[in-house]
Amino acid sequence: MLTALGEGTALWALGAMSGTSLDGVDAALVRTDGVGIAAFGKTAYRPYDAGEQAVLRAALGKWPGDDVAEAGRLVVAAHTEVLGRFEDVDLVGFHGQTLAHEPQGRGTHQLGDGDALAEALGRPVVWDFRSADVQMGGEGAPLAPFFHFACAGWIGAEAPLAFLNLGGVGNLTWVDPRRARPEDEGALLAFDTGPGNAPLNDLMMQRRGTGFDADGALAAQGTVAQDRVERFLDDGYFLKMPPKSLDREAFAGALALVRDLSDADAAATLTAFSAAAVARGMEHCPAPPTRLLVTGGGRRNPVMMDRLAASIDCPVEPVEAVGLDGDMLEAQAFGYLAVRVARGLPTSCASTTGVAAAVSGGTISRPERPGKGQGA
Secondary structure: OHHHOOOOOOEEEEEEEEOOOOOEEEEEEEEEOOOOEEEEEEEEEEEOOHHHHHHHHHHOOOOEOEOOHHHHHHHHHHHHHHHOOOOOOOEEEEEEEEEEEEOOOOEEEEEOOHHHHHHHHOOOEEEOOOHHHHHOOOOOOOOOHHHHHHHHHHOOOOOOEEEEEEOOEEEEEEEOOOOOOOOOOOOEEEEEEEEOOHHHHHHHHHHHOOOOOHHHHHHHOOOOOHHHHHHHOOOHHHHOOOOOOOOHHHHOOHHHHOOOOOHHHHHHHHHHHHHHHHHHHHOOOOOOOOOEEEEOHHHHOHHHHHHHHHHOOOOEEEHHHHOOOOOOHHHHHHHHHHHHHHHOOOOEOHHHHOOOOOEOOOEEEOOOOOOOOOOO
């Protein structure tokens, strides 16, 4: 039973992530006891089509009580479809779709009904990972750092390193793998660096009718407006000390800064915004990392990667360089975190979200009729 899990009891946990880029649902298996990583398993991806993206985009910024019923049904249906492809699953980690995030205001809102998903799958589902952290004064984000700590152990890292996730928002995790536990003092520092792919994706949708700048092709044709980069870096967010987090729409004004530029120059400049935000964020690392491992869609943009490499004083590599899957790391993270929740282990701490004390977030929903391959 999930309530009787002990250290060393490894489960096959199926994590799911639908990020702020609104591209689709990633799903991935990880075998873990919630401390170490024993193995990685099958993965799958279920893209959102243009109509579904429009429904989700229309729901961005909305809160519980707002009319998001259509988007809510879509999120559960899409997750049921992709997660139902897996067998021999003990536990599901369901992040849901973030619509709004104001940790020091109205809270955080991840759309998705874990009870409904548990019934549809016939498996226990851990969900609502962020609310407990926010209720205890934390930022509620980022939550992947505890998994990044486990990944550092899995790859055999012996010196400080950093993970950068470039999704809709950029977030950085600095890891000291010499510490025993992720919640130990000095083990982690994590925070959102600034916008990731969101402003560039929004530009591409507005001007070209496409969801992203494939391979950085448009940005490669443009020239960076350096004066706009300097104005972007004047934002007060960059003066705040971490931990700190952002909503996808927090830097919506970035588009206004490039409104008068050509498509190519605007794309190049927005790409430079994201890279400059990361470089500024690296200044907060407690000790220089020996390498920066990049995950998320941004690592597929060679212009972005080149700009990062030019502005950061350590090797910048995609996580595939150490045998990890940059498309699935976030999904794997929520499978890993689901097992930690089931064991009552912390999923965030002061150095990752600013929460008052290490906290185990998440709610466990169990189906009335467990299905095949469910080990709870």
